[in-house]
Each structure stands twice: as structure tokens, then as C-alpha cells.
């Protein structure tokens with residue numbers, strides 16, 4: 001079960017940003033839900049708790065959160081409350097956290113040594129692999145591809161790690177590797193312009209080539225706060241909308257993935273607003 005962008009604290013942030021506006025400024029722009037208070041994150045908490053209740057009913061093999069657990073990487077309360085919400089997830093269901101730009105970016109974008117240390121203390125490793133059913137999953141910190149300028153050593157270490165992990169032979173009974181990250185490498189076309197919702201070149205192409213070369217056919221992401229499906233050669237990019245605030249005009253919800261030895265299928269489910 002994939003959850004993306006619960007992003008505790010986003011509503012308050014948007015309310016301040018669009019202060020006085022009663023209508024969304026345009027399609028595709030995120031706005032605070034009506035009744036957003038001046039502090040706290042009751043909206044996002046309720047949304048996540050609802051998704052967790054669904055997970056407890058569905059009993060997926062695991063839950064993965066594809067980044068932007070919180071709005072502000074250095075807001076301790078947001079992180080603590082997010083983790084507290086996950087205490088309500090059945091202990092039989094493992095949960096994996098993948099970092100988003102808001103979890104590690106000091107300006108919502110660029111990671112630093114300090115922000116990475118804070119992330120790792122709160123949520124654990126920002127890159128990891130695990131096996132579940134017929135798949136090996138490789139999760140990495142895509143913010144290091146997006147804005148590596150403050151921590152180029154972290155970017156390089158991660159890229160080497162990715163090369164090594166992806167080159168490892170699949171364990172017995174495992175038929176493919178699936179990637180998890182926050183940013184989609186691209187949202188429409190591998191050669192598209194760099195913007196808010198994709199990764200810059202040349203790293204985008206280098207990453208896509210590395211994944212394809214090692215037989216990765218699916219990369220699941222968040223970040224777009226809207227559902228986006230794209231493809232380059234054999235690599236499919238599947239960005240899942242937000243559990244928290246989706247962009248105006250887009251559904252909000254979660255994705256279920258079914259993996260068999262021969263196939264991957266996935267569907268998005270709307271999380272009702274009330």
C-alpha cells in the first residue's frame with residue numbers, strides 16, 4: 001500500500017500563503033481546506049488516520065510512505081505527530097518511510113548535512129532495500145538528485161550505493177526490482193523541461209538509464225500531489241496523489257500494488273474527504 005505526501009503542516013502553510021483568498025487561484029494549485037486553524041495539522045492527521053484505518057482492514061504486506069511526511073524538516077512536532085499517527089497502524093504491517101524534499105530540504109528543496117542527520121534520527125535510513133513477496137524494493141532519497149549542491153558527497157555516495165544494490169543478483173524466489181522515491185524522474189517525457197515536479201538533467205537520464213539497465217520496470221513516487229503515469233522505454237513512472245492535500249482538481253488517496261512473480265498491477269483509490 002502506497003501513501004504519499006501526508007505532509008503534516010501543509011494546510012497551515014497554504015493558509016498563510018494564500019491569506020484572504022476564498023477561491024483557489026487556479027486549477028492544479030493547492031489551497032488550505034476550509035476551516036484550517038492557525039496552528040496544528042488536524043486536517044492532515046485525520047486524513048492519515050483514515051488511511052491507516054483502511055490499511056488495518058486491508059492488511060497489506062507493507063505500507064510505504066513516499067515522502068513529504070511533514071511540511072517542515074525542522075519542526076519536531078510535525079515529525080513526532082506523524083510517527084504517533086503510525087502507532088495506530090497494526091504492528092503486523094511494516095511501514096517504510098522514503099524522504100521527500102520537505103523532509104530534508106532546508107528551503108523545501110536542498111538537503112544539508114544537518115537536515116539529513118535530523119531525518120535519519122527521526123525516520124531512519126534515507127535509502128534502503130528490502131524484499132517482500134516476489135520483489136526486491138530499492139528506496140532512495142530523490143532530493144539528492146534534485147538539489148545536491150549543499151551535499152554533493154551525499155549525492156555521490158548514494159549513486160554508488162544505487163549502482164551496487166541494483167547490480168546485486170536477485171535473491172531466490174524474487175523476480176524483479178521495484179524502485180521507490182519521492183520525485184518522479186520525469187512526468188511526461190524524459191526530455192521535458194526541468195520544473196517543480198521532476199528531476200534535473202543530466203541526473204534524470206543517468207538515473208533512468210541505471211534503473212533500466214538493471215531491469216527496473218517500475219518506479220513509484222509521490223511529490224506531484226496528483227496521479228501521474230509516464231513511461232520511458234521499459235521504465236514506468238507512477239506518481240501517486242497525496243494522502244494530505246492534493247492539488248486543486250485532483251483526487252486525493254492511496255495506491256494498492258499487487259505483485260506476482262510475472263507482473264505488477266496497481267490501482268489508485270480515492271480517500272473520501274468526510
Ligand SMILES: [Fe+2]
Nearest residue numbers: 005007068223
Ligand atoms: Fe509534497
